[in-house]
Amino acid sequence: MKHTISILLQNEAGALLRVAGLFSSRGYNIDSLHVAPTQDTSVSRLTVVTRGSDEVIQQICNQLLKLVNVIDLMDMTDDMHFQRELMLVKIHLNKGVQNSIQQYAGELNANILDQERDSFVMEITASYRHMGTILERLRTFGEILTVVRSGTLAMRHGVGNFDH
Amino acid sequence: MKHTISILLQNEAGALLRVAGLFSSRGYNIDSLHVAPTQDTSVSRLTVVTRGSDEVIQQICNQLLKLVNVIDLMDMTDDMHFQRELMLVKIHLNKGVQNSIQQYAGELNANILDQERDSFVMEITASYRHMGTILERLRTFGEILTVVRSGTLAMRHGVGNFDH
Numbered sequence: 161m162k163h164t165i166s167i168l169l170q171n172e173a174g175a176l177l178r179v180a181g182l183f184s185s186r187g188y189n190i191d192s193l194h195v196a197p198t199q200d201t202s203v204s205r206l207t208v209v210t211r212g213s214d215e216v217i218q219q220i221c222n223q224l225l226k227l228v229n230v231i232d233l234m235d236m237t238d239d240m241h242f243q244r245e246l247m248l249v250k251i252h253l254n255k256g257v258q259n260s261i262q263q264y265a266g267e268l269n270a271n272i273l274d275q276e277r278d279s280f281v282m283e284i285t286a287s288y289r290h291m292g293t294i295l296e297r298l299r300t301f302g303e304i305l306t307v308v309r310s311g312t313l314a315m316r317h318g319v320g321n322f323d324h
Numbered sequence: 325m326k327h328t329i330s331i332l333l334q335n336e337a338g339a340l341l342r343v344a345g346l347f348s349s350r351g352y353n354i355d356s357l358h359v360a361p362t363q364d365t366s367v368s369r370l371t372v373v374t375r376g377s378d379e380v381i382q383q384i385c386n387q388l389l390k391l392v393n394v395i396d397l398m399d400m401t402d403d404m405h406f407q408r409e410l411m412l413v414k415i416h417l418n419k420g421v422q423n424s425i426q427q428y429a430g431e432l433n434a435n436i437l438d439q440e441r442d443s444f445v446m447e448i449t450a451s452y453r454h455m456g457t458i459l460e461r462l463r464t465f466g467e468i469l470t471v472v473r474s475g476t477l478a479m480r481h482g483v484g485n486f487d488h
Contacts, residue, residue, distance in 0.1 A: 166472075176357065177341070177348040184341040193340065194358035196473035199459065205472055242437050244447055246410035248479045250487065269435070271449065273406050279483050283408055285435065285449055295363065305487040308330075308369055309360040310474035315412045319443050323414065323469040 162191065163217045164243055164314045167206040167224060168231040168324055171197065175229035179206060182227065188212065188220055192311025198324045203231065205324065209288075209312050234322045236314035245288040246310040248273070249295070251280045253302040261301045268294065279305065288312045326355065327381045328407055328478045331370040331388060332395040332488055335361065339393035343370060346391065352376065352384055356475025362488045367395065369488065373452075373476050398486045400478035409452040410474040412437070413459070415444045417466040425465045432458065443469065452476045 169175045176195055183190050191209040198205050210220065217235060224230055236243065253261065258275075265272055265282055274281040280302070284294060291309065298304060316322055333339045340359055347354050355373040362369050374384065381399060388394055400407065417425065422439075429436055429446055438445040444466070448458060455473065462468060480486055 173351065174348045176354060177344040180341040180344045184338045187337065190340060190359070192358070192360035194356070194360075194475050195354070196356035196358075196475040198473075199468055199471045207472070242412060242445065242447075244410065244412060244437075246408065246449060246474055246477060248406060248408060248477055250479060250483075252483070271433070273408075274481065276482060281406065281479065281481075283406075283449060285410060285447060304363055305483060306479055307363045307488075308371070308477045308479050309362075310410055310477055311358050311360040313410060313412055313472045313474055315414060315445065315470055315472050317438065317445075318440060319414075319416070319469060324471075 162209055162211050163235055163237045164207060164209050164312050165221065165233055166236050166314050167208070167233040169195070169204045169206050170229040170231060171202050171204045172229055175204070176206065178227045178229065179224065182223055192309070194311045200324065203324060207312060207314055232322065234316065236316065240317050242315045242317065243288055244285060244313050245291055247284045247291055248308040249282055249284065249298060249304060250306040251298060251302045251304050252278060253280050257301045264297065326373060326375050327399055327401045328371060328373050328476050329385065329397055330400050330478050331372070331397040333359070333368045333370050334393040334395060335366050335368045336393055339368070340370065342391045342393065343388065346387055356473065358475045364488065367488060371476060371478055396486065398480065400480065404481050406479045406481065407452055408449060408477050409455055411448045411455055412472040413446055413448065413462060413468060414470040415462060415466045415468050416442060417444050421465045428461065
């Protein structure tokens with residue numbers, strides 16, 4: 161099962177390397193990963209989507225917590241969390257689909273970044289669960305040239321002890 | 325100066341580790357980084373925002389290209405590229421600002437994910453250059469509890485040789 165783990169890291173050289181090294185040396189899968197600053201410039205947030213049984217995920221979390229620079233972490237897999245993703249897509253449109261893709265962009269509340277003769281670029285924000293379905297639908301409008309995905313961003317509902 | 329480098333990677337164990345290791349061992353800064361699949365499941369795209377003189381950036385690119393699993397890369401810093409970022413923000417609102425923050429969310433074309441008594445969660449997509457200004461403005465509505473940022477997603481304008 162897919163799990164989304166959110167990790168607060170001291171923003172120091174080698175912090176990302178240690179996390180990536182743990183996943184690599186133990187053979188844990190990384191579906192997506194992103195790391196960026198929080199509002200505190202000394203702390204970054206790293207979110208990693210991985211797969212495994214509950215037991216393996218528990219192992220990963222325990223090992224992560226032992227790493228230098230890991231302040232705290234939370235498994236954000238259940239419905240108590242927002243899980244969102246940003247995707248940029250560039251499509252070479254088939255003829256005559258301009259209106260229908262604009263309508264679909266409207267349904268998705270997507271932002272059209274560019275419309276040229278030979279390319280159409282849109283930006284979509286959605287639950288990561290829906291991205292596959294959205295890509296399938298977009299393929300009906302033309303050839304997908306480029307996909308850039310952020311990976312999952314996760315945030316806990318309500319006010320809790322993992323805010324930063 | 326900040327540079328956004330987009331890297332196509334073979335999706336193999338240790339690929340991320342080698343990239344992170346290069347930045348760490350040479351002391352190159354990482355402002356943000358994300359890695360996620362492209363539409364080809366054997367290829368991932370890694371985007372890293374780093375800082376340095378043109379000479380240093382050229383060094384980084386040359387060294388990255390020598391790494392196992394790096395297929396290709398492109399410096400996506402100039403105006404020939406879309407540079408977008410997703411940010412989730414949770415705010416403890418001051419009294420009486422509900423209407424004004426909803427109006428601001430409308431101006432940003434932001435999506436309100438949650439409104440509870442003690443927290444307000446919105447999702448904002450914008451050029452990464454504007455995120456600092458947006459955060460400053462959001463602080464006028466209350467205390468910012470959590471910020472989750474994707475880091476920069478970059479895509480080349482038009483149709484080129486770096487589509488994937």
